[in-house]
Amino acid sequence: MDAVHKNDLSTPVEQLHSNEQLKLRSRYLRGTLEHSLADPVSASIAADDALLTKFFGVYQQDDRDLREERRVSRLEPLYQFMVRVRLPGGICTAEQWLALDAQARATANGELRLTTRQTFQFHGVLKHNLSRHLQGLVAAGLDTIAACGDDNRNVICTANPLFSQAHAQATLTAKKLSERLMPRTGAYREVLLQERAQQAPPENEEPLYGPTYLPRKFKIAIAVPPCNDVDIYAHDLGFVAIVEQGVIVGYNVLVGGGMGMTHKVPATFPRLSSAAGFCDAADIGEVAEHTMCIQRDFGDRLDRAHARFKYTIEDRGVEWFKEELARRLGKPLLPARDFQFESNGDQYGWRQGEDGRWHGTLFIRNGRIADAPGAPLMSTLREIARQVPVTFALTTNQNVALAGVAEADRARIDDLLRAGGLHGIADPIALERNAMACVALPTCGLAMAESERYLPSLLGKLDVIVNELGLAATPITIRMSGCPNGCSRPFLAAIGLVGKAPGKYNLYLGGTVRGERLNALHRENIGEQQILDTLRPLLAAYASERLAGECFGDFLVRTGVVPLMLDGRRFQLTQPPGVAGSARP
Structure with a gap:
């Protein structure tokens, strides 16, 4: 592959975004990382090297709670690293769970975090422990390659391969796609794992990616209807399994989804993926590789804010994509097939799979696995991994399913949970069952407001309202x-709820329990009391006026509280009620 993507060979290198120039001169992501990691003077690494480590699942962060205190004391920020595991399909054996648990306590902050992309994150890894931490993961049969960076990220799929034959197929496919699209550079082992190379690297270490990799991150998801727990429309490339007689015969192909945007910049917006057609199950690897390479070749390498695949599809169109994919595949996609989603949340409690074994989904508040007074969650799960032959299946809603449990072992798991102060396989308050938050402060450098640390407090106040209104058993999705x-x-x-400033959020309303529609801006830059005062009358109206089976988001759209939002380009152009120039459909 050329240094610049195929449709822009005439662009001088110096005009490319600085990230593109860095990748090009990095020698396949080596940069000066070896020197940075060996430097004893600072707990940080050089800024360019910090960008390169993302390709290996490693983010340099600092504790923002302590920034000012350390500045006054003339100390550098408390630098540390977040490390994310590559775990396609979210599957972890009991032995691997114990290894991850031990690694968290030995070389991180003593906690495990479950992410919204079906894997683990470690926080608080110090520079002098980083190689040892990564070596411990490799010893457990895991790695962190491409868990971040401008490459294909962790491939996710509908949770739990042991639930049915179709689920097993989807999980195996996720693993195969992850391996097929994984970067090949030797920098990970040479520099981060500190393994001496046995031979000189090939001239082109990245036959698929080339020296500049992708313009931005690329995310793939696989959904098995009727469950849309992966939020299939939110990803660059989505595959919806078409199941016949219990077997996946092929996949509907969805392209161009993505969530990120920038406040007050209408040229940036979340976008729902678009249906491009259907492919046979045997062709999914070729479709995925060619689709990613289309983005490699046509994605924007000048403006990083415009570099995601969703903008490539939005600008060029789905028909253009279908023609380009057909040219590379040697055949067109077939017409998309019918399917139906019923929910995008997790189903808590015990469920029995096709083979008679049991699967219990355990609620994990914001994905944080740690011991707390009276509720030693981390220790309890450690004991379950030690005592019960079980597979841990992570969900994209930051929960974990204990999968493949024999009938005789169910009671033992319940006993261990109760002994740990956890009153059953699932015990969240009403709204927490369908709630999710990102990590945000104090470690995320992009955070404008609290999220994980604040959401439980807000949900406790909202839970009082929904209980008063008789809505405790009604699924209402809340995400911060x-x-x-x-x-x-x-x-x-x-x-x-999306952070704008400390204690201030934009309030978006109108998404559905099936995950196939964007919500719309309702209030801007509001604090907790305004959030509660805004939602109380809307929830009261919903409780008394909803139609049979109508979800909260559908009710808000039907009654005109927010507009129907399917078009990403209109997302930041549609103003909340009472704002001059409000655009309504």
């Missing part, structure tokens, strides 16, 4: 993000 990058997929929720 500390910034508009949307890692918690807030723009698909019935209630989305």
